[in-house]
Amino acid sequence: MSNKTRREFLSQSAAALAAASLRPASLLAKDTPAPTPLLQFDYAQVQLLDGPLLDQFQQNHALFLHLDEDSILKPFRQLTGQPAPGEDMGGWYSPSKDFDPPKNMTGYVPGHTFGQYLSGLSRAYAITRDPATQQKVHRLVVGFAPTAISAFYRNYCLPAYTFDKTNCGLIDAHQFAADPAAFDVLNKATDAVLPWLPEKALDREEMAARPHPNIAYTWDESYTLPENFYLAYTRGAGDRYRQLARRFLQDDTYFNPLAEGNNVLPGQHAYSHVNALNSAMQAYFVDGSQHHLTAARNGFQYVLDQSFATGGWGPNETFQKPDTDGLADSLTHTHSSFETPCGAYGHFKIARNLMRATGESTYGDSMEAILYNTILGARPIRPDGITFYYSDYNQNAVKSDYEQAWPCCSGTFPQLTADYGISSYLRSPNGIYVNLYVPSRVSWKQGVASAALTQQTLYPNANETSLNLQLDRSERFTIALRIPAWAGPATKVLINGRSADLHPQPGTWLKIDRTWKNADRIELSFDMPLRLTPLDKRHPDLVALMRGPVALFAIQPAPQKISKQALLSARRASASSTDWLVATDGEPLLMKPFPAITTERYRLYQQT
Structure with missing residues (x-):
């Protein structure tokens, strides 16, 4: 890019900022946090206990x-x-001379997931307080600092995409790993990318209308920038990050x-x-913009309206009309049904944010569907960077890994697993909200009492969970x-083994308000009838068999057609088995x- 073009960009950017300040009142921030x-x-308040969520977190x-630090930093050093x-x-x-999109994606986005690896490590430190993790975060920030210069982005196809992740990593290093240099480095990195x-x-249509050396330049994601710009502002990086967040809100x-x-x-x-949609949520949280909350609620509902029974969405990474x-066509035309670690990460964030903003419980239903039917079935990232990418819902499906090392999903996977704890519980001044039924322990201050709640469960394979309170005084x-x-x-x-006069209503919070004492115990057992979930209204006879939050996949060979009655009469292979017959x-x-699926071929939807 020539110096003249860069000056033009800076001039346009200033004009855009001025225009943003003149937005209609309905769109403009109220400057009042919602x-x-x-x-x-x-992060430190929730600890996962033995189970599949903890296994994934520890693996990542x-x-x-x-991971070797020189290797992580190498693309930044090479390109500068x-x-x-x-x-x-x-x-x-x-970096690779073989990059030739879309035919050859080797060398696609050098260093693109660095910020996510930094973020995942910072969050892991906040959870574990492991000194080696904190030290690694600090070394990576120091090592990255000299490369935070404009030259890195020369001939770089996705500057917004990569910087957004770098921004996230640096603000997380500051917030969760107490890195003293993170904000200084962030300011340098921001100056470099602007x-x-x-x-x-x-x-993408607007990107495609601009001159571009190859198609990859049209894939940049400037519309995701506001979320982390807002977070940088709220964490103390400076007012310019709030202004940048507003500048890149994709309102039009x-x-x-x-x-x-x-x-x-x-x-x-x-x-x-x-x-x-999480950028819209931050506009609501930080600026009090009801307009953006409405946009996020509507947008996520449109996602839910076209989701598979698993909670996954976006076959071939594209929303359907x-x-x-x-x-239905995707079930036979593709094996790339749901971009799993990335999709699960984004889904958990927007559902958690909407739950915080609205108090509505049903966002948690969508989170647990994604948890048990997609991400907990993802294979671990291999040391060579080969990563599970797509869940496959083809009518003749198989689990497979992505062919290129260190794709985008290798960055979101460690962030997501570090977030499992904060997704499991929420709080209010009046108490605690149990969102996910997972082995875990949460500790907090309730009034004058020091409280902890320990959850023991094999859910959803078992239909019950036990929650045990520890209190230093009644409250x-x-x-x-x-x-x-x-x-x-x-x-x-049951409370302390006795039936309580409580009436759980599906799709709501069951709020138990009482004076709790040490060693009180809650036992919650779910009625999990088998049910059939159609693919959509146009295909009522193409159904998935569900038990509670869990989708059951038919292992091939399977009959071409099977009756709904037969599916609803399925029985467990044994009392403790996850298999059904x-x-x-x-x-x-x-x-x-x-x-539970490894190498078998399988099918999600059955023709009835």
């Missing part, structure tokens, strides 16, 4: 803790002309139509547009339990939850 009925716990933590020791990481992460950013958030082509009830998702890149055969407060919308009428609660004219049809 009150929220629910709040997040700190260990992998990135031991500095000595670059260490081995190439390869795949998307290392000449290469557009004047405002551009969608995304948030305004969504707020007006217009579904503009069809044809859009799926994960990045779900992730962008409603009332078409788009989802009155509320414990709210999410009752999923699928819960049957036999769902019940469906009677057919021949051998019983074996059905499994997604995490």
Whole structure:
């Protein structure tokens, strides 16, 4: 890019900032943070206990803790002309002359996930207080600092995409790993990228209208920038980050139509547009913009309206047009059904943010669907960077890994698993809200009491969970339990082994307000009737078999057609098994939850 062009960009950027300050009052920030009925716990307050969530968190933590630091920093040093020791990481992460999109994606976005690895490590330190993790975060920030210069982005196809992740990593290093240099480095990195950013958030059609050396330049995601700009501001990095957040809110082509009830998702890149809804949420949290809250609520509802029974969405990373055969065609036309670690990360964030803002429990239903039917079935990231990427819902599906090392999903996976704890519980001045039923322990101050709640469960394989209180003194407060919308009428609660006069209502919080004492125990058992979930209204006879939050997949070979009655008569293979059996004219049809599938071929939807 010539100096003249860069000056033009800076001039356009100043004009865009001035225009942003003149937005209509309905769109403009009130400059007043919005009150929220629910709040997040700190990372350190929630500890996962033995179980699959802890296993995934520990695997990711260990992998990135031991990843070579020179290799992580090498692309930044190479592209800024500095000595670059260490081995190439390869795949998307290392510069390559072979990059020829879309035919060859080797060397696609050098260094793109660095910020996410830094973020994942910073959050892991906040959880574990492991000194080696904190030290690694600090070394990476110091090592990155000399490369935070404008030259890095020369001939770089996705400057906004990569900087957004760098921003996230640096603000997390400051917030969660107490890094003293992080904000200084962030300011340098921000100065370095600004000449290469557009004047405002551009969608892909607008990007394609600009001159571009190859198609990859049209894929940049400037519309995701506001979320982390707002977070940088709220964490103390300076007012300019608030102004930058407002500048890149994609109001014209995304948030305004969504707020007006217009579904503009069809044809859009799926994960990045779900992730962008979190920018609207930050506009609400920081600036009090009801307009952006409405946009986020409507947008996420449109996502839920075209989700698979698993909670996944976006086949071929693209949203489908409603009332078409788009989802049905994907079952035979692609094996790339849901971009799993990235999609799960974005989904958890927007559902958690909307739950905080609205207090509504049903956002947690969508989170647990994603948890048990997608991400807990993802294979671990291999030391060479080969990563599970897509969940496959094809009618002849198989689990497979992505062919390129260190893709985008290798960055979101460690962030997501570090967030499992803060997604499991929320709080209010009146008490605690139990969102996910996972082995875990949460500690907090309730009134004058020091409180802890320990959850022991094999849910969802078992239909019950036990919550045990530890209090240093008795205290009155509320414990709210999410009752999923699928819960049957036999769902019940015991307190200290005795039936309580409580009436759980599906799709709501069951709020138990009482004076609690040390060693009180809550036992919650769910009625989990088998049910059938159609693909969509156009295909009522194409159904998935569900039990509670879990989708059951037919292991091939499976009959071409099977009756609804037969599916609803499925029986467990044994009392403790995750396998289910469906009677057919021949051998019983074996059905499994997604995490239990390894190399088998399988099918999510059955023709009835």
